[in-house]
Amino acid sequence: MGEALLKARVHALRLEARDVISVELQPAESGAKLPAFEPGSHIDLHLAEGLVRSYSLLNGANDRRYVIGVLKARDSRGGSRHVHEQLKLGAELLISAPRNNFRLVEDAQHSVLVAGGIGVTPLLAMLRRLAGLGRSVEFIHCARSRADAAFLEEVEAIVAAHPEVELRHHFDATHGGPPDLRMLLAGKPPGSHFYCCGPTPMLAAFEEACAALGQPNAHIERFSPVEQAPATSTGTCRVELRRSARVIEVKPDVSILDAVLAAGVRADHSCHEGMCGACETRVLCGDVEHRDSILTKQEQAANKSMMICVSRGRTGTLVLDL
Numbered sequence: 001m002g003e004a005l006l007k008a009r010v011h012a013l014r015l016e017a018r019d020v021i022s023v024e025l026q027p028a029e030s031g032a033k034l035p036a037f038e039p040g041s042h043i044d045l046h047l048a049e050g051l052v053r054s055y056s057l058l059n060g061a062n063d064r065r066y067v068i069g070v071l072k073a074r075d076s077r078g079g080s081r082h083v084h085e086q087l088k089l090g091a092e093l094l095i096s097a098p099r100n101n102f103r104l105v106e107d108a109q110h111s112v113l114v115a116g117g118i119g120v121t122p123l124l125a126m127l128r129r130l131a132g133l134g135r136s137v138e139f140i141h142c143a144r145s146r147a148d149a150a151f152l153e154e155v156e157a158i159v160a161a162h163p164e165v166e167l168r169h170h171f172d173a174t175h176g177g178p179p180d181l182r183m184l185l186a187g188k189p190p191g192s193h194f195y196c197c198g199p200t201p202m203l204a205a206f207e208e209a210c211a212a213l214g215q216p217n218a219h220i221e222r223f224s225p226v227e228q229a230p231a232t233s234t235g236t237c238r239v240e241l242r243r244s245a246r247v248i249e250v251k252p253d254v255s256i257l258d259a260v261l262a263a264g265v266r267a268d269h270s271c272h273e274g275m276c277g278a279c280e281t282r283v284l285c286g287d288v289e290h291r292d293s294i295l296t297k298q299e300q301a302a303n304k305s306m307m308i309c310v311s312r313g314r315t316g317t318l319v320l321d322l
């Protein structure tokens with residue numbers, strides 16, 4: 001059994017930029033309410049059998065409707081193509097409740113939001129919140145070109161209503177290449193928080209820039225799984241499920257999640273690829289080879305929790321709070 005799902009209806013579909021549509025979801029049943037969410041949250045869309053994709057919520061957190069932005073990816077693994085080609089107005093679909101793996105520190109002295117392409121979506125919700133709170137915030141909106149920059153008008157409208165917000169654009173087509181993040185992020189006050197959502201090379205450049213500038217408060221959100229080196233823990237792994245008082249042997253070609261479910265123990269899950277956070281489980285004891293795309297390096301090193309759909313125990317018995 002996965003997590004409890006919600007029934008939603010497609011209330012609006014809008015073209016937002018070249019190859020980008022927004023999808024507005026409302027409860028499928030009249031009188032029902034969608035759970036509240038925080039900026040940075042995402043939901044999973046259950047699009048078809050085995051096709052589950054996570055999308056960030058871009059609208060205001062008090063709306064009780066969910067709006068997502070979907071780019072028709074050239075290298076689509078099926079999700080974005082399905083949304084663009086199959087999803088129709090009025091269609092019903094199953095979604096997860098919102099989860100937040102990209103938390104906003106609302107009382108930071110200064111915040112810098114770096115949006116790359118469709119990665120603008122969670123940052124738009126963050127910008128709206130920080131601007132509304134009157135916080136010091138800067139938004140760096142990057143895209144291939146102006147025509148590719150989704151939600152440009154929405155960002156500009158927020159900035160127009162809050163002139164203290166600083167907005168910069170970077171269009172690769174105009175500047176002749178990707179942004180120089182080290183230059184753009186330099187000179188920010190100590191204690192600033194930096195957020196980036198965008199394509200993988202941009203996230204890598206962002207992390208490198210923050211590290212080189214000695215800025216420790218760097219937060220990222222990915223929209224595709226991190227490419228992992230081959231696993232080093234390739235044998236059978238022994239797992240104790242402390243709350244269920246069970247010990248299971250997990251074969252090399254089976255995930256801990258699947259072994260737990262096969263043993264009849266309930267564990268939330270959704271994406272099966274270390275992206276959504278649904279299966280995050282507390283580690284009580286043991287050494288983990290983390291292979292998810294959510295936890296930061298520091299969180300992985302702290303070893304307090306793991307995504308059991310992709311990560312495994314290295315040696316000895318792994319003890320989980322399940």
Ligand code: FES
Nearest residue numbers: 270272277279309
């Ligand atoms: S099921 Fe999504 S991270 Fe494990």
